[in-house]
Amino acid sequence: MKTLHLTSLGCAKNLVDSEMMLGSLELSGWQAVEEPAAAELLLVNTCGFIRPAVEEAVDEILRLAEYKQADPAKKLVVTGCLVQRYGKDLQAELPEVDLFVGIDDQQRLPELLNVLPGNGGLVLRQPCRSLLNSAMPRRLSTPPFRSWLKITDGCNNRCTYCMIPSIRGDLRSRPAADLAAEARALEQAGVKELSLIAQDLTAYGSDLGTDLPALLRLLLAETSIPWLRLLYLYPASVTDELLELMAAQPRIAPYLDIPFQHVSSSVLRRMNRRYGLEDLEQLISRIRSAVPDCALRTTLMVGFPGETEADVKELLDCLQRWQLDHVGVFPYEDEDGSAAADLLPKVPDEEKQKRFDRVMELQAAVSQERLQRYVGKEVDVLVEGLSQETDLLLEGRTRFQAPEIDGCVYINEGTASPGDIVNVRIAEAHIYDLVGGISS
Template sequence: LGNADIGSAAKALREIIVNSGKKVHIPESFVPWYPNLTVEHKGSYAFLKIADGCDNFCSYCVLPYIKGRYRSIPEDVLVKQAEFFVKSGTRELVLIAQDTTVYGKDIGGDIISLLRKLNDIEGDFIIRLMYAHPRGVDEKLVRTIVELPKVVNYLDIPLQHYDSQILSRMNRGYDSEYIDRLVEMIFSIAPDMTLRTTFIVGFPGEFDEHFEKLYDFVTKGYFTHLGVFQYSREENTPAYSMDAQVPPDVASLRKEQLEMAHDSISCERNNELVGKVVDVLVDSPALRDGFVIGRMRQDAPQVDRIVRIKGELKVGEWAKARIIRSFSHEFLGVAEE
């Protein structure tokens, strides 16, 4: 099937089951898969996919070759889907794509226009922007996030590295000086902005001096949330045949060192919340009776911190919880009346 006619997947599977054979379907051009994107959703949050494909062609990534070029879903379709989610009880819309910042470039729109239209939807919910490419995060976007009441002051900006030489080999399109200016700009406009990022360690050509620059940058504590990935060698990507491949054991050690450095910062920062009452969105029941799992506004679902709350609370409701204990990636709290 490929990725040009996703909407035909169900039909193709039915034909395969009935006819007990193989099926090859290669459309001549991309067939939109979103016209009937109005499925209901049950839960506190929902992922709203705003585009598919990617035009960045980072040297380590195979996604542009698998998913094809960037294709935005029209605003009216997304607004309709978001309305269905909200009416179904969704309290948080999480906007995702390979790169959310270039949304609309292929259809005459932009991410700011989409954020404003989603913000205008009636209902009690919040909006979170994920996967914002560093090149697309500008002053206008940051000010829009701060301005719109339903959009959370949260940005997920996958930097992937800090050293300029490694960033160039990755084909990321920016350097360490750009990152410094970007971080300064964000916090000058929104001092309370929560930042998430991801880094890749062990990329071909990453020697000790390159990793040390990344390590020193992480220890500055700009990021509330941070993910570290060990470089994975993908065939048919430029990075696959690059020289100076890093031994897996070295890359693994660097991953552990970076995670430990950030965990130390997180533990200290999280400990400051002990004894305080925070607002949490209840996501699910916990395995232990009498407990639920929730998140603060500063935390995205599935990847950031959680709060284990003792109390009879309903999924999908905002509640107040007093934090009684903190760890590097989660909290323990009790529901406040």
């Protein structure tokens, strides 16, 4: 049996690609091992979306190269967005790597490994056009009771700061029947929470003459998966039809991850986002009117070129007024090749950090206040297993908490197995987490 060690970096969408690669490699006689020292093949699926991700990927490649240096028989192969973005530049910068593989050729890895050149070869096709399908083997790396369903690849939005269209290509939607087939297979494997993911979930089907509500209706009809979760929706494209469907279907989690990026209309114009502050105000009102208990998550960027103190104050005022459940914040950084890299004036790094800290501090208080509304109530919780903090507690999530990005529920009374959905009475609320016991 040939052995491999796979490192998957970046987002959940990238993780699905890694699971597909691992599935095809296992069918070709490869076996995954946890320790790099025990592997013949060291495989890295990289992220290349932003500079910190690029730096993380290079650091990981160099770390694994040390194992190859100790044992020259090992092979080091790098794939993913970093390869798709930088291509030939990597060959000169990373001679330790035996093969670089672009995204479109990831499913050909078993074939490519049979003729591994061993001299830093590059297999890369541009623009990226590949699309997963349910016939491809897949080895889940998540717990068996939850998984991701990647419904599109690429993106047609042209946000000035974003490199995804140049890396991943234009939008490509998977046929609804194919997605339903994969969802049925995942349900048979034990999945109870299925998170739909894409660069822009609301763009699904615009290239096929269909849309997200139609896909959801098919998934509801053809599976019995208890929790369907929607991640990464474009603010201007959240329709009343979608919200009405969520309100009518309890299996669709009352949770929406909608990256706003900012609230200032002037900043949003420079980002080439197709909405302004008034649109966001109306969106939040529509969501809370249609789905009153819906948890809202967003992502915000501070320090975008031209952002003023007035823009930051407007952002803080909106967060205080809107009382969003979950907010991720990151400082803007120039990306080579992006339109935003040429925009002026730049915000100094020190000022970016100050603005980041101000937003995070305000949102921490908002989050703690929002969680207080669960105290004394009973909520359904999907049990993940023993807590990462202590073996004396179980850990799980409500429908209002997405996996790996939001807080959790610490269960201090009762017993349950991973994958169980249990009723928990909430006794305490902290900044990001809840505490409670399983109801008898």
